[in-house]
Amino acid sequence: MKAVLEGGTAFSYITITLDPGEQVIAESGAMQSMDAGLDMDAKPNGGFFSALGKRTFGGESFFVNHFRNNKTVSQNLVLAQDVPGQIVEIALGPDQEICLQRGSFLACTPGVSLSTAWAGFASWIGGEGLVKLRARGQGILWFGAYGGILTRQVSGELLVDSGHLVAYDPGLSLGIRAPGGAFASIFGGEGLVTRLQGQGTVYLQTRSIRGLAAWLNPKFR
Template sequence: MRYDIEKRPSYAVLDVTLAEGEAIETEPGAMMTRSAGVEPETNVGGDGGLTGAVKRAVSDERGLVDNAFIAGADGASVTLVPEHPGDVTGIDVGERGPVRSQSGSLLAWEPGVERSTELNDRSNLFSSGELTVLGLAGRGMAFVSSYGSMYEADVTPDDPLVVDEDHLVAWTAGLDLNRRKDGSLKSTVLGGEGFVTEFRGSGHVWLQTRNPVTFGPVRAEHEDDDDGPGLGDFV
């Protein structure tokens, strides 16, 4: 598999080129184009299909379905796009070791990448209440998207990192996490919980430069509202 990320950072497009028999798995609705020789396959609930043993990560109804695109000839291609404006970054899961990702950021992955839902206190990291934490393990590339540009930071034992958790995209699994409220956050002013996560140890964190909790609800709330935005429309 070869890949190129174009139109970044604002409107990133992931262009994947496959050899015959290779495949890329994606979230529903991620495909923009594909070669005529690429065969799509839909897996429901992670049973059967291309890998037969995908560990499911159900964060919403769409989490029950994934798509696989299988090349019938060398040089077949698929272009993939996230559902929101922003960037896309590739993570070599085998090289980085296990990675944790917020469920809404995962765009695509190679079949060797195993996914699972992290059913512990980290599943409530995101104040939107709609996202969960995914575990990514195994070998291969995983592609994550950000709302806004992707920003990366290293964490060392001498330099912990404190993050507004709604800017979190992904992090390496070996990091220690400590979650707490922080009154300085924008979400607190607007009525949200205002949580930060402190990362300690040695590892890497991927962040998004825009907060979807602040921007996203406004659009949804005003589809049927002609009175203009108010403070309550941001929470």
């Protein structure tokens, strides 16, 4: 299998070349084009009840698409996310895990599994939702976000504005706090922010859908 990220950070897409017998699993609606020789099957995302949980709480589709090359020559598949932004590829080692925020999952190889987990009230108050997705296993994972994606190494504490957290290592815990004093938090426009504590890697998006909506809404009145 060969995967190439193209389109820059603003309009990323993935061109995946599947050799005979190889397959990839993608979020529903992610396929932009594919060679006619590929077979595509829609299956529940990890079984009926697991798929229902991911759809209801994790912001993911009930069904995911399995693309398999049953031909004797290589076939190409192009995947992209719904929003303009960057896609990141990471390789998960044996039993390695990463936590994903709602709607960020795009695709993975068959060795990676997705499940939902309780994120806590701090995540919900911080605008990140009550439930997170956990990707674990061995294989390749692709996820994306609106805007560019920044990678930060946390050793201690990091404050992240609401709606900018994309993914993070499970060794990091989430909490909430005011970024400054009461006056600065209320009148500075930041409100409560997400506090990550511990050691690990965090992925942040440079833009926020919520911020885009707040900027657009007054223009339609």
